[in-house]
Amino acid sequence: EAEVAQSPRYKITEKSQAVAFWCDPISGHATLYWYRQILGQGPELLVQFQDESVVDDSQLPKDRFSAERLKGVDSTLKIQPAELGDSAMYLCASSLLRGPSEQFFGPGTRLTVL
Amino acid sequence: AQTVTQSQPEMSVQEAETVTLSCTYDTSESDYYLFWYKQPPSRQMILVIRQEAYKQQNATENRFSVNFQKAAKSFSLKISDSQLGDAAMYFCAYRAPQGGSEKLVFGKGTKLTVNP
Numbered sequence: 173e174a175e176v177a178q179s180p181r182y183k184i185t186e187k188s189q190a191v192a193f194w195c196d197p198i199s200g201h202a203t204l205y206w207y208r209q210i211l212g213q214g215p216e217l218l219v220q221f222q223d224e225s226v227v228d229d230s231q232l233p234k235d236r237f238s239a240e241r242l243k244g245v246d247s248t249l250k251i252q253p254a255e256l257g258d259s260a261m262y263l264c265a266s267s268l269l270r271g272p273s274e275q276f277f278g279p280g281t282r283l284t285v286l
Numbered sequence: 287a288q289t290v291t292q293s294q295p296e297m298s299v300q301e302a303e304t305v306t307l308s309c310t311y312d313t314s315e316s317d318y319y320l321f322w323y324k325q326p327p328s329r330q331m332i333l334v335i336r337q338e339a340y341k342q343q344n345a346t347e348n349r350f351s352v353n354f355q356k357a358a359k360s361f362s363l364k365i366s367d368s369q370l371g372d373a374a375m376y377f378c379a380y381r382a383p384q385g386g387s388e389k390l391v392f393g394k395g396t397k398l399t400v401n402p
Contacts, residue, residue, distance in 0.1 A: 175330070176330070203388075205389070207390075212394065212395075213392075213394055213395075214290070214377050214379070214392025214393050214394050214395055215331075215377075215390070215392050216392070217389035217390070220388060220389065227388070228387065228388070228389060263331070270388060272319050272336075272338075272381060272384065274333050274336070275333075275390065276333075277323075277330045277331040277332070278330055279328075279329065279330045280330070
């Protein structure tokens with residue numbers, strides 16, 4: 173069964189360091205989402221891609237976060253510099269189409285900033 | 287802005303019994319989508335059930351069903367014949383209508399414990 177892949181699964185870093193997360197969506201899924209899930213909260217969208225184009229990055233802290241999906245397949249989310257408040261689960265999801273297509277989630281990357 | 291509220295941080299149920307998880311939401315739209323997602327410990331989030339607001343009939347998926355009350359902006363999830371594998375965090379989510387924002391707006395979740 174096709175799944176969304178994410179790596180690493182866990183990341184511990186010190187504040188002011190740079191971190192990067194990788195996501196490989198289900199093959200053929202054109203839409204890709206990055207969510208951040210703070211402990212005890214529901215996920216919140218950071219950025220949405222349609223193919224290689226950004227559709228929505230209104231909640232992305234652009235002073236320190238960046239995201240790319242250069243060839244419209246896999247994607248990288250970067251934080252530089254990391255801050256203590258960035259500790260969270262970072263979830264990637266993909267869907268076949270835009271619109272109300274089901275979003276399939278990856279296992280997430282648990283980030284701890286010390 | 288749309289908001290989703292889950293007022294039950296934790297719920298518990300005996301195996302084989304029925305439990306209902308509550309969700310309310312706020313929107314000015316008339317057409318939208320509602321979802322329940324399940325997030326087991328250390329595993330990915332999976333879709334349990336979805337409801338289109340234009341459909342009056344409540345969605346059902348095997349042991350899972352919803353009670354969608356559009357006027358009250360309520361969307362509860364009923365799990366019948368609870369199983370140990372149902373233990374997880376459950377998130378209610380809202381999505382705007384076609385042409386609007388495509389992000390899912392989630393509630394804070396309800397942790398469900400199933401007792402043997």
